[in-house]
Amino acid sequence: MTAPVSAAQEAAKVLNLGARRSRARRRHRLNILVLRVLVAVVGLGSWELGTRTGFIDPFFFGQPSGIAHQLWVWVTDETSLGPLWLQVLVTFEETVGGFAVGSILGVIFGILLGGNKLLAEVFSIYIKAANAIPRVVLGALFAISLGLDIRAKIATASVLVFFVVFFNAFQGVREVDRNLIANARILGADDRRLTTEVIIPSALSWILASLHISFGLALVGAVVGELFGATAGVGELIYYSEANFNTNGVFAGMVLLAAMALLAEALITSLENRLVRWRPPALGSEIQI
């Protein structure tokens, strides 16, 4: 038999439960962090060990300590192309520029074609054709027509970004709940309101999901753009290192690109959480990769 519980005891229990849950959550986060560090230590450690024992040739495959040293030299002294921050800044500008241009155009065209059957039918074949060609080769074209400055890289990056965002925006518009459109029309919404208050918010989760992938693609576009001719940038730094058989330099450049991508990913996630506050948080607690 259970004895009757007083209100105070009950409240204490509830408090206790809350504290226990938040403690469990903190412990879980700590565990994940430890495991992540462990993976890095094992991965990099065996690589380093391999090069030291002669299993792996550091000339061809680099060496973690060498990469760290290379980064240290770049940070404290300077790179062969000038100060490191300048290279990072140049690539970041190109990437953000291409990301912005590509995603804005992608959203506009996606919503336009998603909402207009005739336009969609006319243009679908061209868009599919354009999507099928390996678009990075356009970088060569842009280098000729736009020159060696930032515009060519922004163009290359935006072409890569455009299609991903376009297809998502297009699909997002197509998937709008017919009931919501009917409801808005009954409530008195005109076409403009229908677009701004129903279609765009509804397509927004699709569009935001595509932005995660597209920032990475914008980075690819910027780096490839630098391949076709540049005087500065992380991509250029990588090619310069490669030309000098500096494997560690190539890896160090990759580390910088990865850091930039992770930073952008964090920014996009926080933007997403702000814009789609209306979504149940169950989605947010799923495993994110």
Add this chain to the structure above:
Amino acid sequence: MKARSASRNLLFMVPAIRLSGVTKRFLTPSGGVYTALRDLDMAVEQGEFCSVVGPTGCGKSTTLALISGLERPSQGEVLVSGKPVTGVMDGIGYVFQTDAVFPWKTVLDNVAAGPRYHGISNREAHERARDWIARVGLAGFEDRFPYQLSGGMRKRVALAQSLINGPRILLMDEPFSALDVQTRNLMENELLALWSASPTTVVFVTHDLEEAISLSDRVFVITAGPGTVKSDYKVDLPRPRNVAEIRFQAGFTAIYQEIWNDLRDEVLVSYERQKRSGAA
């Protein structure tokens, strides 16, 4: 209430809604033609609360879509207040069967949507929305998003969203079918209270005969598809009513039996058809 019942007894009034000889056909994805309604005639008086009952797939929802102007009849005529329906018009509210509140808007913005679409300033729209939110019993929930509400609360939002526009005609498509019985009775009583305080005409689609009788002045029975009106019944139970207890009233069982005799055949036809198409 007095003025209301007097106006209801007026003869020769223009009916709020009239459908005459309405047929509605849809093209199926496989290229065939599906007839949802055939030669449907129906008239609803101003201020009347009427229900439409019938077996699944008999075109009840299609009837509402035609009155609202969201769909156009293939043949026949739909008149609202004596004027032909040519598209979505002002003065009509529609509570959908599935959730149709905007998930990205808070309760306040959801309810304020209608006035804002009609060009009323944000401030006034919000003010009126607060008033309606309180009237449907959701005061304190203005800043919640729909996912944070229960099914019954979301229905209240939908109701406030429709009623804030002051519709002359309120169309409701099985609005409470997803709710538990207690919540449902509560909502039904509240709906009746809101309705009796306004001059609104209500067309209420349901598959539940008990719900139809408890709420309505009139019940239309629709045949198994293609739907047409089989019969209509006046429900003369006194108002104000309490839907949770009305079935204990003397008159209730009699009218239930009468309508059910009519409805049962249609339900059986529809059931047999479903079984056959399931077997085929």
